[in-house]
Amino acid sequence: MTRVAVVGSGVAGLSTAYRLASDHNVVVLDRDAIGNGTSSRASGVITTPVDYPDQPAWSRHAIEFFRELDGTGVFEWTDREYVRGVRPADVEAARETATSNDDTGSSDAGDGVTDVQLVDADAYADVFDPEAPYEKALVWPGTGYFDVDEFLATMHHECVRRGVEFRPDTTVESVRVTDGAVAGIETEYGSVDADAVVAAAGSATPDLLADVLRVPIRPFTWNVAYLEVDLPDGVPMGGDSILGAYWRGTRDGRLLVGTEHQYGGSGRATAPPEDPREIGDELDRLLREDLPGILASVDADSTVVRYECCPMADATTPDAKPIIDAPAEAPDGLVIAAGFHGAGVMAADAIGTAVRARLTDEPVPFALEPLSLDRFETREIDFPFRTMFQGSVTGSAEE
Numbered sequence: 120m121t122r123v124a125v126v127g128s129g130v131a132g133l134s135t136a137y138r139l140a141s142d143h144n145v146v147v148l149d150r151d152a153i154g155n156g157t158s159s160r161a162s163g164v165i166t167t168p169v170d171y172p173d174q175p176a177w178s179r180h181a182i183e184f185f186r187e188l189d190g191t192g193v194f195e196w197t198d199r200e201y202v203r204g205v206r207p208a209d210v211e212a213a214r215e216t217a218t219s220n221d222d223t224g225s226s227d228a229g230d231g232v233t234d235v236q237l238v239d240a241d242a243y244a245d246v247f248d249p250e251a252p253y254e255k256a257l258v259w260p261g262t263g264y265f266d267v268d269e270f271l272a273t274m275h276h277e278c279v280r281r282g283v284e285f286r287p288d289t290t291v292e293s294v295r296v297t298d299g300a301v302a303g304i305e306t307e308y309g310s311v312d313a314d315a316v317v318a319a320a321g322s323a324t325p326d327l328l329a330d331v332l333r334v335p336i337r338p339f340t341w342n343v344a345y346l347e348v349d350l351p352d353g354v355p356m357g358g359d360s361i362l363g364a365y366w367r368g369t370r371d372g373r374l375l376v377g378t379e380h381q382y383g384g385s386g387r388a389t390a391p392p393e394d395p396r397e398i399g400d401e402l403d404r405l406l407r408e409d410l411p412g413i414l415a416s417v418d419a420d421s422t423v424v425r426y427e428c429c430p431m432a433d434a435t436t437p438d439a440k441p442i443i444d445a446p447a448e449a450p451d452g453l454v455i456a457a458g459f460h461g462a463g464v465m466a467a468d469a470i471g472t473a474v475r476a477r478l479t480d481e482p483v484p485f486a487l488e489p490l491s492l493d494r495f496e497t498r499e500i501d502f503p504f505r506t507m508f509q510g511s512v513t514g515s516a517e518e
């Protein structure tokens with residue numbers, strides 16, 4: 120049986136192991152505890168149709184998996200629409216989004232995942248502040264959320280049940296190559312032989328692959344806070360691309376607010392700062408000055424019950440989309456699955472399915488080309504940062 124070493128046990132590594140376990144001998148190695156990297160800090164906002172608008176089949180695949188997984192182990196999926204307020208200057212662009220955001224060319228693909236509606240902002244008068252600058256609202260009805268700890272625990276458990284071996288607290292130092300093909304990995308505790316290696320090490324992937332392949336992947340970070348507020352029942356998830364922020368209600372009635380580090384405006388440095396307090400100041404500005412004029416439930420003095428401001432980094436690429444590829448320029452048997460730019464958890468099963476296709480040449484229900492390394496001209500990691508909100512319908516101020 121083909122022996123596969125998966126480096127990294129975040130969503131990318133776990134979903135890879137899950138999809139390979141039935142007919143591969145899989146070992147997952149992580150320098151930390153299992154699932155304790157960036158994935159463990161994620162907000163569980165599942166908005167693939169919003170964040171992968173050019174890949175509707177990928178979006179559907181990803182969301183259908185979560186719906187099917189609901190009830191497995193401790194995993195619980197919550198269907199919840201995602202609503203983005205639209206400023207008057209962006210209404211025309213929003214209309215275009217509402218009619219083009221699926222692969223049938225209509226605004227109604229009929230599957231509840233990629234149908235995007237443009238409605239009057241008044242329809243969400245209980246959600247938006249009366250002073251909010253919105254004329255319309257874009258509504259994605261097929262989205263949802265879950266608790267990421269529950270997802271990671273369930274995926275880990277399902278992998279163990281399928282025979283996957285886990286080696287936590289084991290740093291992988293390099294990929295071993297013989298005659299142009301992967302032969303295994305070197306760890307701090309010695310060699311592990313493998314016929315294939317999946318590099319799913321998040322922002323550490325370029326370091327891991329330094330001797331064998333250059334990949335244009337660099338770190339950046341996100342900030343999250345949980346607020347004690349009075350939320351209407353079933354409040355939709357939402358976001359504002361000018362603020363570079365998103366939010367959702369939690370099962371215990373709080374409001375989770377997240378933002379890219381250095382929100383609001385172009386020219387962002389976006390790498391994790393040397394002083395993590397910088398992130399806290401920035402997030403406080405969003406919570407105290409900006410959001411009260413956007414969301415009816417948030418006041419300038421709303422209590423913050425928890426900060427999740429992590430200098431821990433997610434990874435991004437020049438176009439803010441992942442690389443899932445077995446590139447021709449890499450040794451045979453090497454697959455990369457990294458660069459998820461704030462949208463890795465939501466893609467989970469699509470990641471594992473894509474990695475499997477790269478290793479086995481089996482067909483997949485979505486396009487693999489948008490995930491290929493050779494879509495980039497550069498292999499440098501000092502490429503300009505592209506915010507995930509850039510190019511989205513209300514992101515004109517950020518271009």
Ligand SMILES: Cc1cc2nc3c(=O)[nH]c(=O)nc-3n(C[C@H](O)[C@H](O)[C@H](O)COP(=O)(O)OP(=O)(O)OC[C@H]3O[C@@H](n4cnc5c(N)ncnc54)[C@H](O)[C@@H]3O)c2cc1C
Nearest residue numbers: 127129130131150156157158162163164291321463464465
């Ligand atoms: C605050 C925050 C909120 C977010 N919210 C969302 C959200 O709502 N929805 C969403 O879809 N995404 C969200 N994201 C993004 C999401 O968390 C990432 O895209 C995703 O977790 C990336 O997964 P990964 O497996 O590539 O990386 P990671 O989870 O970082 O996993 C990589 C693993 O590799 C290990 N590793 C690294 N180097 C080595 C080595 N040399 N040897 C062994 N192991 C190694 C690390 O320890 C780590 O466990 C959020 C991110 C943050 C920070």
